Amino acid sequence: MIKRVEVNYRGIFQKSLGKKIGSDIAIIATHMGQVGFSNGRYSDSPERNGIPCKYFAYVSPDLSEEELEAECGANLDIDTCDFSIVLDDTMVKGVEPWGWHGIRPINEKVTENGYLLVVSRKSHDELLRFIGKKPYPYHLAILEGDASLAGLWVYKDDLTHERVLGALAGLDPSLISMEAIEAHLLEKTHEQHRVDAAREAYETIRQHTRVVTPEEGIDWPYAPPVLPKWFDFPEGIVVPAVERGFTMGPRGQSRNTTFKRGTTKTQRPVVRFDLCTKCTLCWLECPDECFDPTPDGLYDVNYEYCVGCGKCAEVCPVQECIVMVDELRFEDNSSPWEAYKRDPAAYLEWAEEKKGTERVNYPFVTGTGVAVTAGQRVPEGKVIPVKKEVYR
Numbered sequence: 001m002i003k004r005v006e007v008n009y010r011g012i013f014q015k016s017l018g019k020k021i022g023s024d025i026a027i028i029a030t031h032m033g034q035v036g037f038s039n040g041r042y043s044d045s046p047e048r049n050g051i052p053c054k055y056f057a058y059v060s061p062d063l064s065e066e067e068l069e070a071e072c073g074a075n076l077d078i079d080t081c082d083f084s085i086v087l088d089d090t091m092v093k094g095v096e097p098w099g100w101h102g103i104r105p106i107n108e109k110v111t112e113n114g115y116l117l118v119v120s121r122k123s124h125d126e127l128l129r130f131i132g133k134k135p136y137p138y139h140l141a142i143l144e145g146d147a148s149l150a151g152l153w154v155y156k157d158d159l160t161h162e163r164v165l166g167a168l169a170g171l172d173p174s175l176i177s178m179e180a181i182e183a184h185l186l187e188k189t190h191e192q193h194r195v196d197a198a199r200e201a202y203e204t205i206r207q208h209t210r211v212v213t214p215e216e217g218i219d220w221p222y223a224p225p226v227l228p229k230w231f232d233f234p235e236g237i238v239v240p241a242v243e244r245g246f247t248m249g250p251r252g253q254s255r256n257t258t259f260k261r262g263t264t265k266t267q268r269p270v271v272r273f274d275l276c277t278k279c280t281l282c283w284l285e286c287p288d289e290c291f292d293p294t295p296d297g298l299y300d301v302n303y304e305y306c307v308g309c310g311k312c313a314e315v316c317p318v319q320e321c322i323v324m325v326d327e328l329r330f331e332d333n334s335s336p337w338e339a340y341k342r343d344p345a346a347y348l349e350w351a352e353e354k355k356g357t358e359r360v361n362y363p364f365v366t367g368t369g370v371a372v373t374a375g376q377r378v379p380e381g382k383v384i385p386v387k388k389e390v391y392r
């Protein structure tokens with residue numbers, strides 16, 4: 001028997017966290033007399049910021065090391081898993097890593113009565129507004145917390161690692177037990193607060209776990225990609241280029257339709273078009289060319305391609321004109337500019353409602369935590385320049 005665990009994480013920001021969880025599951029299971037094995041899938045080069053990636057851990061009570069590695073070692077992905085851990089709840093909207101064309105449901109691999117364990121401050125029902133239906137029941141467990149997003153290859157030591165291990169023990173002590181986690185953490189770190197964090201998650205996770213029935217969730221809106229078989233390849237290699245073209249307006253620029261990248265984001269930019277001075281900076285600076293020039297000189301955002309890097313919000317010279325907002329506050333990827341043109345007053349209200357009263361910044365480079373500041377509702381059309389800080 002093999003128990004399979006996948007750890008869904010965001011590339012680079014959560015790379016070390018995903019790896020620590022995967023390898024510790026294997027080590028702790030080994031201390032319990034089982035056989036454990038862990039590996040990762042290198043999903044992008046060089047793990048593009050925010051890209052959905054996976055680590056895996058496998059535990060078997062009865063196979064030999066060689067047998068387990070032969071079963072699990074060379075796989076690029078797994079067909080099913082008993083536990084799917086999600087380290088950033090915005091991935092419940094679907095994941096599209098490089099090398100895995102198409103947007104797949106986050107619970108795609110979860111087996112019947114298996115577990116989807118999500119680090120989140122949202123409720124079960126809020127998350128299920130985005131998660132695809134499954135034909136059988138499974139469990140949705142919520143480990144209360146924010147996405148632990150660190151810097152480039154930086155590990156953010158905020159105890160998410162220990163809490164996820166404790167939660168797994170709470171869900172299935174035969175995979176890893178709380179006693180084995182405690183012994184492992186104390187031997188490795190001699191720090192009791194790490195054990196306490198794991199134990200708190202262990203003791204409470206069941207209260208935040210419920211069965212999801214086949215009726216719950218959404219009908220998955222994305223068509224599964226059909227990849228060619230080896231015998232479909234013609235002699236010689238022809239790689240079709242992305243068709244080039246440009247028309248003024250939403251979705252006017254040609255883009256790669258195979259790899260849309262939109263599932264890379266934790267936040268998306270909300271634009272107050274009434275404040276825009278048409279300075280062009282967002283359009284020029286966006287690293288993924290997500291802005292489409294419009295006939296009235298504004299810039300529409302194509303959210304299917306936006307990776308949520310925040311560069312546009314950083315360079316926009318007008319206060320509150322572009323604000324990064326939690327991705328789970330949005331239902332679709334429709335054009336904000338078209339909504340603005342249909343009804344400017346309704347769009348302004350919508351934008352302010354989405355922005356809310358807090359502005360959340362993830363300092364990705366240092367990985368030092370989430371900075372929350374107060375937002376401001378700027379009156380319609382009132383352009384206030386951003387005060388740029390001068391570093392000496």
Ligand code: SF4
Pocket residue numbers: 268269285286287288289290291301305306307308309310311312313
């Ligand atoms: S957050 Fe802004 S700059 Fe970054 S990809 Fe999205 S639209 Fe482009």
Ligand code: SF4
Pocket residue numbers: 271275276277278279280281282283299312315316317318321322
């Ligand atoms: S950076 Fe801001 S002000 Fe400049 S064009 Fe973009 S939205 Fe408008």
